[in-house]
Amino acid sequence: xxxxxxxxxxxxxxxxxxxxxxxxxxxxxxxxxxxxxxxxxxxxxxxxxxxxxxxxxxxxxxxxxxxxxxxxxxxxxxxxxxxxxxxxxxxxxxxxxxxxxxxxxxxxxxxxxxxxxxxxxxxxxxxxxxxxxxxxxxxxxxxxxxxxxxxxxxxxxxxxxxxxxxxxxxxxxxxxxxxxxxxxxxxxxxxxxxxxxxxxxxxxxxxxxxxxxxxxxxxxxxxxxxxxxxxxxxxxxxxxxxxxxxxxxxxxxxxxxxxxxxxxxxxxxxxxxxxxxxxxxxxxxxxxxxxxxxxxxxxxxxxxxxxxxxxxxxxxxxxxxxxxxxxxxxxxxxxxxxxxxxxxxxxxxxxxxxxxxxxxxxxxxxxxxxxxx
Amino acid sequence: xxxxxxxxxxxxxxxxxxxxxxxxxxxxxxxxxxxxxxxxxxxxxxxxxxxxxxxxxxxxxxxxxxxxxxxxxxxxxxxxxxxxxxxxxxxxxxxxxxxxxxxxxxxxxxxxxxxxxxxxxxxxxxxxxxxxxxxxxxxxxxxxxxxxxxxxxxxxxxxxxxxxxxxxxxxxxxxxxxxxxxxxxxxxxxxxxxxxxxxxxxxxxxxxxxxxxxxxxxxxxxxxxxxxxxxxxxxxxxxxxxxxxxxxxxxxxxxxxxxxxxxxxxxxxxxxxxxxxxxxxxxxxxxxxxxxxxxxxxxxxxxxxxxxxxxxxxxxxxxxxxxxxxxxxxxxxxxxxxxxxxxxxxxxxxxxxxxxxxxxxxxxxxxxxxxxxxxxxxxxxxxxxxxxxxxxxxxxxxxxxxxxxxxxxxxxxxxxxxxxxxxxxxxxxxxxxxxxxxxxxxxxxxxxxxxxxxxxxxxxxxxxxxxxxxxxxxxxxxxxxxxxxxxxxxxxxxxxxxxxxxxxxxxxxxxxxxxxxxxxxxxxxxxxxxxxxxxxxxxxxxxxxxxxxxxxxxxxxxxxxxxxxxxxxxxxxxx
Ligand SMILES: Nc1ncnc2c1ncn2[C@@H]1O[C@H](COP(=O)(O)OP(=O)(O)O)[C@@H](O)[C@H]1O
Ligand SMILES: [Mg+2]
Numbered sequence: 001x002x003x004x005x006x007x008x009x010x011x012x013x014x015x016x017x018x019x020x021x022x023x024x025x026x027x028x029x030x031x032x033x034x035x036x037x038x039x040x041x042x043x044x045x046x047x048x049x050x051x052x053x054x055x056x057x058x059x060x061x062x063x064x065x066x067x068x069x070x071x072x073x074x075x076x077x078x079x080x081x082x083x084x085x086x087x088x089x090x091x092x093x094x095x096x097x098x099x100x101x102x103x104x105x106x107x108x109x110x111x112x113x114x115x116x117x118x119x120x121x122x123x124x125x126x127x128x129x130x131x132x133x134x135x136x137x138x139x140x141x142x143x144x145x146x147x148x149x150x151x152x153x154x155x156x157x158x159x160x161x162x163x164x165x166x167x168x169x170x171x172x173x174x175x176x177x178x179x180x181x182x183x184x185x186x187x188x189x190x191x192x193x194x195x196x197x198x199x200x201x202x203x204x205x206x207x208x209x210x211x212x213x214x215x216x217x218x219x220x221x222x223x224x225x226x227x228x229x230x231x232x233x234x235x236x237x238x239x240x241x242x243x244x245x246x247x248x249x250x251x252x253x254x255x256x257x258x259x260x261x262x263x264x265x266x267x268x269x270x271x272x273x274x275x276x277x278x279x280x281x282x283x284x285x286x287x288x289x290x291x292x293x294x295x296x297x298x299x300x301x302x303x304x305x306x307x308x309x310x311x312x313x314x315x316x317x318x319x320x321x322x323x324x325x326x327x328x329x330x331x332x333x334x335x336x337x338x339x340x341x342x343x344x345x346x347x348x349x350x351x352x353x354x355x356x357x358x359x360x361x362x363x364x365x366x367x368x369x370x371x372x373x
Numbered sequence: 374x375x376x377x378x379x380x381x382x383x384x385x386x387x388x389x390x391x392x393x394x395x396x397x398x399x400x401x402x403x404x405x406x407x408x409x410x411x412x413x414x415x416x417x418x419x420x421x422x423x424x425x426x427x428x429x430x431x432x433x434x435x436x437x438x439x440x441x442x443x444x445x446x447x448x449x450x451x452x453x454x455x456x457x458x459x460x461x462x463x464x465x466x467x468x469x470x471x472x473x474x475x476x477x478x479x480x481x482x483x484x485x486x487x488x489x490x491x492x493x494x495x496x497x498x499x500x501x502x503x504x505x506x507x508x509x510x511x512x513x514x515x516x517x518x519x520x521x522x523x524x525x526x527x528x529x530x531x532x533x534x535x536x537x538x539x540x541x542x543x544x545x546x547x548x549x550x551x552x553x554x555x556x557x558x559x560x561x562x563x564x565x566x567x568x569x570x571x572x573x574x575x576x577x578x579x580x581x582x583x584x585x586x587x588x589x590x591x592x593x594x595x596x597x598x599x600x601x602x603x604x605x606x607x608x609x610x611x612x613x614x615x616x617x618x619x620x621x622x623x624x625x626x627x628x629x630x631x632x633x634x635x636x637x638x639x640x641x642x643x644x645x646x647x648x649x650x651x652x653x654x655x656x657x658x659x660x661x662x663x664x665x666x667x668x669x670x671x672x673x674x675x676x677x678x679x680x681x682x683x684x685x686x687x688x689x690x691x692x693x694x695x696x697x698x699x700x701x702x703x704x705x706x707x708x709x710x711x712x713x714x715x716x717x718x719x720x721x722x723x724x725x726x727x728x729x730x731x732x733x734x735x736x737x738x739x740x741x742x743x744x745x746x747x748x749x750x751x752x753x754x755x756x757x758x759x760x761x762x763x764x765x766x767x768x769x770x771x772x773x774x775x776x777x778x779x780x781x782x783x784x785x786x787x788x789x790x791x792x793x794x795x796x797x798x799x800x801x802x803x804x805x806x807x808x809x810x811x812x813x814x815x816x817x818x819x820x821x822x823x824x825x826x827x828x829x830x831x832x833x834x835x836x837x838x839x840x841x842x843x844x845x846x847x848x849x850x851x852x853x854x855x856x857x858x859x860x861x862x863x864x865x866x867x868x869x870x871x872x873x874x875x876x877x878x879x880x881x882x883x884x885x886x887x888x889x890x891x892x893x894x895x896x897x898x899x900x901x902x903x904x905x906x907x908x909x910x911x912x913x914x915x916x917x918x919x920x921x922x923x924x925x926x927x928x929x930x931x932x933x934x935x936x937x938x939x940x941x942x943x944x945x946x947x948x
Contacts, residue, residue, distance in 0.1 A: 072394050106849060
């Protein structure tokens with residue numbers, strides 16, 4: 001990606017609502033054909049950023065550049081984008097056909113071309129037979145597709161989606177995720193989608209921009225964000241994570257109570273700059289905790305007691321209390337086979353290991369209420 | 374302007390770059406702002422400048438010299454004048470208490486009982502809206518006057534005076550108050566009643582712990598509206614006031630009777646005070662009411678209870694009979710030769726050519742004026758409300774426009790009409806050519822009824838999706854096309870409501886236009902006044918009936934249109 005010039009550039013963008021700063025110095029780039037998600041908790045400024053990019057609510061300070069052109073101060077009508085809102089904002093008194101054709105009819109496109117384009121779009125979202133209905137006669141998922149078709153009809157350079165799936169029920173949502181992603185790939189349209197649903201972001205995006213309180217916490221591929229969260233906030237917001245309080249040792253080592261753990265976060269890693277003896281937060285995902293064939297001699301082994309064992313369908317999630325790490329609980333995923341083979345039960349002693357290359361260490365204390373028992 | 378201080382920017386590691394972004398204002402935005410400013414200017418010319426003229430006049434002597442508060446001092450030190458303040462306040466207070474109580478029970482019966490004929494009762498209660506306030510007063514005279522067949526009910530008291538005024542005002546204001554209370558009641562939450570009943574609370578206890586608190590703001594608001602309507606009403610006291618002077622009739626007497634414009638200005642400034650106070654208080658209360666009604670309420674479904682339902686039916690029937698009686702007596706009196714001595718039927722009273730007031734021409738003028746008011750008023754109000762709600766940026770302009778749109782509500786019709794004389798009849802005013810024409814009547818009436826229409830339009834616009842304009846801009850469709858193709862069709866029910874409101878009020882209003890008509894532009898409602906003045910009560914009643922029939926016809930047409938429209942658009946309007 002980095003070889004190409006960015007299609008959309010946001011530079012030092014700040015947005016204030018009166019005294020309240022909703023966006024603080026946001027900078028990011030989106031490349032041609034890329035699908036980028038803005039992910040973050042509700043109220044963190046995702047919609048505000050999207051609306052600034054669209055020109056609907058102009059930023060207080062900062063630049064926006066699209067296709068090499070500075071569009072910072074342009075009104076929405078002079079920008080090049082299509083948008084789908086959470087409410088869809090379909091015109092209730094116009095049929096599906098008319099809604100989709102709305103932007104085309106204003107461009108002196110010949111009637112036959114409009115009809116063909118509308119038919120093509122409706123075909124691609126599977127709504128050909130609904131074209132004469134009104135929005136109120138369609139299901140939520142169908143309305144969503146009409147809104148998408150309307151936004152795409154004029155072939156904009158940039159597609160903006162604000163929580164397009166959050167008004168739908170779970171099943172439709174999962175289905176539409178896939179459909180939207182396929183459509184985006186097929187059209188190759190540069191797309192920004194706002195969501196507070198991490199699963200949505202992880203499954204759909206090429207890159208994710210994780211935001212909190214008006215600031216960017218991390219930008220990266222879903223794999224990056226999930227496996228190498230840049231800070232405890234991202235680690236916590238995306239997926240499930242164990243947060244263990246420890247102290248820093250030498251060479252990327254950390255100490256949890258009496259146990260020394262090796263990590264790969266040392267020189268050149270995210271522990272760069274953390275001093276010996278500093279308080280740190282040691283993170284590992286439950287599915288990365290080693291459970292099979294672990295002996296007290298295994299590297300990074302931790303003797304523990306199984307406090308609870310929760311059946312989650314395809315695996316068990318155990319909560320373990322390490323003997324030497326104080327009050328902190330460690331969650332670990334046990335395969336069904338393992339539980340069956342070793343006849344694992346609650347209250348039993350069990351040794352786990354935290355593989356060095358799956359441990360993330362952050363040079364700041366981060367307490368998480370769930371983790372205390 | 375220095376950039377605002379922002380803590381985030383001074384935090385370490387944060388660099389803020391660049392000057393504040395200036396939004397390029399698009400051509401469309403200029404159109405929006407231009408139209409908004411034009412409508413704002415209209416309101417400035419139609420309400421702010423005339424009020425200013427009124428205010429200055431009240432500080433001048435006959436020669437136009439500024440004399441400070443001298444006129445006001447004279448007003449308050451002349452007992453004959455200052456008594457009116459007392460009288461007005463007394464009448465308005467008593468009538469308000471009576472009408473709010475009656476309307477409350479009526480609304481309670483309509484929403485909380487299982488009495489029969491509810492829609493009939495509701496329809497009958499709204500009849501007085503179709504009348505100029507002169508008409509119920511004229512009917513009262515037929516019933517309780519010197520030759521009235523119900524005179525014995527007054528036990529020797531005279532209908533001319535406070536008794537007649539209170540009776541007339543209660544009837545005139547009843548539907549307005551009823552509608553406010555009905556809305557408050559229908560918005561209160563049925564679940565609270567179920568909870569109260571399931572906790573074993575008695576009907577009485579439920580009433581005091583659930584019903585009353587739930588609609589307290591509605592009741593207060595109804596009280597303010599009633600008080601304002603009554604204290605500023607001119608029709609009722611003009612007809613049955615007798616020697617009992619109130620502020621509204623004083624304005625008329627000073628201006629039309631004595632040609633003392635300065636004192637007229639003073640009295641109408643005094644009349645403005647309670648109206649403005651009531652208006653401000655009502656706005657505050659309304660805001661509170663909205664705050665308690667944000668959650669989605671479940672409508673209450675009353676259970677039959679034979680005793681209670683019977684009492685409620687009896688009460689509503691009594692009120693309904695009074696209202697129908699008022700209309701019936703006026704109708705009957707207009708159709709007989711000489712009430713009450715010669716009761717043979719005739720259409721002679723409808724031959725207005727023999728009477729004062731402008732005759733059938735006045736009636737035609739009224740229809741013309743009401744039609745123009747409805748058409749132009751609806752367009753101006755709806756476009757103005759649309760721009761206030763949906764235009765981008767330009768916050769000062771939009772806030773100013775919103776303020777201007779709220780102003781007319783606080784100005785009594787008589788004050789407005791008098792203000793128009795001072796402003797438009799000034800020889801140096803370039804708009805002077807409008808004086809004594811049909812356009813000035815239309816402008817005045819639109820302005821007089823601007824606020825309620827504006828609020829209706831704003832409410833309708835707030836209910837549609839806020840992003841139509843954003844979508845439209847992203848599709849490069851100019852806002853005015855989307856306004857015409859989407860916003861207007863979606864808002865047609867509200868647009869019909871507004872035009873009906875304008876039409877009916879333009880037909881029935883007397884107070885503002887009474888100062889502004891000319892022999893060529895006499896109006897039906899003013900003709901009622903003048904024929905009554907000339908002692909032609911039967912013809913006055915006949916013209917009143919014509920107004921009721923016309924306004925009623927408009928309402929019927931409105932109902933048919935609304936229903937037909939609902940049927941035609943049900944495919945996309947269903948929720
Ligand atoms: N028009 C506005 N006026 C004042 N504050 C606003 C406005 N729009 C958004 N905010 C505030 O800005 C913050 C970010 O809002 P938003 O971008 O809508 O969040 P998100 O889309 O991430 O849920 C919130 O705290 C919100 O209250
Ligand atoms: Mg949002």
